[in-house]
Amino acid sequence: MGGDFGPSVTLPACQAFLQAHPQAELILVGRAEALQSAAAWPRCTIVAATEVVEMDDPVEVALRRKKDSSMRVAISQVKPADDGLAPADACVSAGNTGALMAVSRYLLKTLEGIDRPAIATVMPNQKDGYTTVLDLGANVDCGPEHLLQFAVMGSALVAAVQGKDNPTVGLLNIGEEAIKGSETIKRAGELLRSVAEAGHVNFFGNVEGNDIFKGTTDIVVCDGFVGNIVLKASEGLAGMLSSFIKQEFTRNFATKLAAIVALPVLNQFKKRVDHRRYNGAALLGLRGLVFKSHGSADAFAFEQALNRAYDAARNRLLDRVHDRILETLQALPTAAGSDNQVQVVTTA
């Protein structure tokens, strides 16, 4: 029901997804009348919900008032019952990010060893690959141990979805030297170096803003404030450049003629940097897989978010995050590590 366009985008995407994945099953959650066209689809179940979290609803409304919202009912599909089984392996929503994170956290709880869930997405890089960046806005203020947890969760994500067993992690900073940055960043660097020595994170060191697009490391870790601003600034810059190219090619008769000749090349370029291909951010660190589609996604983009969630579920992302975080925390020799270790033992 979520996103800027609701079922007019999500339903065609779901249909294409089901056709592309003959093993997949979908549970569609929302207002029954909005989803009735999907009632006859194979491998598809409809679960009715009477309310919808609007894109501008405050988190409190999603959390406390709309208890039968499609968002909440969808998230509850990935919550294991007493027998340990959940109706669904992953949940995808194009709804309000703040509400999705808050309701997911409330219903699913965080994995042991994780203080705060994070939002991870991929950005294209110069190596024609993807750089996974987290956190993108779930956590405004982060301590060093949170950045360490993000590194571990990001490693599990890349291992699961991209099949890289030992992906490299960079710590986003304003210089490459270990002495650069705030106290939090320096301490996070120390924590990452110590777990890297124990073989638990493939820590590359500090990286700078341009390294995201250079593809210096597979994963770039930062707090949610910086991550969100970098993501949005990148969207803004890409948007500006693409509108400038369009303006130049439509300036007059001669440039329009040039545009016709250049069109196949420009389309190839456009396809290569098409942000819709990267749609589908993972909410990591919860006891269930939840993926967030961009609110403005079209059917193609929403289908990519479904694909991402499907790949993550098939490749046991949840178990991998769980295992990696416990292994890493047990390897931490420091005070912060022992605190976590005790916590892990008591909650395990």
Next chain:
Amino acid sequence: MGGDFGPSVTLPACQAFLQAHPQAELILVGRAEALQSAAAWPRCTIVAATEVVEMDDPVEVALRRKKDSSMRVAISQVKPADDGLAPADACVSAGNTGALMAVSRYLLKTLEGIDRPAIATVMPNQKDGYTTVLDLGANVDCGPEHLLQFAVMGSALVAAVQGKDNPTVGLLNIGEEAIKGSETIKRAGELLRSVAEAGHVNFFGNVEGNDIFKGTTDIVVCDGFVGNIVLKASEGLAGMLSSFIKQEFTRNFATKLAAIVALPVLNQFKKRVDHRRYNGAALLGLRGLVFKSHGSADAFAFEQALNRAYDAARNRLLDRVHDRILETLQALPTAAGSDNQVQVVTTA
């Protein structure tokens, strides 16, 4: 002497600058043998310095060891003597940013009412104008009062250089609502709203990363950690996109043919987003004008940095920053404001 190319770039830029500005005078500071080709230029004086701060010299070396460095001697040219007059109105360097800021701060001191100098630069925006962004890396951790000071200094800069008397200021955040962001950002928003009510800063409110390139406000204020990462990420993204365009147009015979036809349009686009045009960041808040050129600047780019410094000096940027900051601090009704007010009175 600074930057990646030294006098082979800076000398031709200086010559072009002198030719373009018949009223301007230059003082060139550096190793005498490196600058001898400029000895015969009109309106040009050479001041010898025996040492050079290297691009990878630690700040301590620039500050404590190389006391006769070209950087240090150049900065001292803008320091007023006992009669209140300085040999130069502005200093431009392509050297090591950290060293330039540290030596400038040590030699010149900060203006009254300014706790920390900031680095400001312009980025192009969708309105075919510039967005001035600060701080870009001088201050890793900022309190609310520092962000307020950046807003005031940025306003003075835009008023002086772009002739906009009452430029708008946005506070970089992860959402538009006043309740978003860290405690520091929220408090900075409160301070900015209170001085805006008194008519001292034209505060627009929170802006997001994409607003830098949309041109939502004339000025975007952030701490140096975020600003530096956004700047470098933008450089990285622009570099990646431009290399992708080049790759697509050189892929095969047909695309190369298309490139020939599209070349005038592509060149027009390239010119429009040419980062060299925006070269020359201002170090604001010091008792003297210092401008920083990108280390990788070519002669065209370095000349823009000279132009920027020249415009700032002609339009009395220093006095404007000084006047604005005192007016604004006197208007602050809060505890933070009164502290500053007392400080201003005692040091005035």
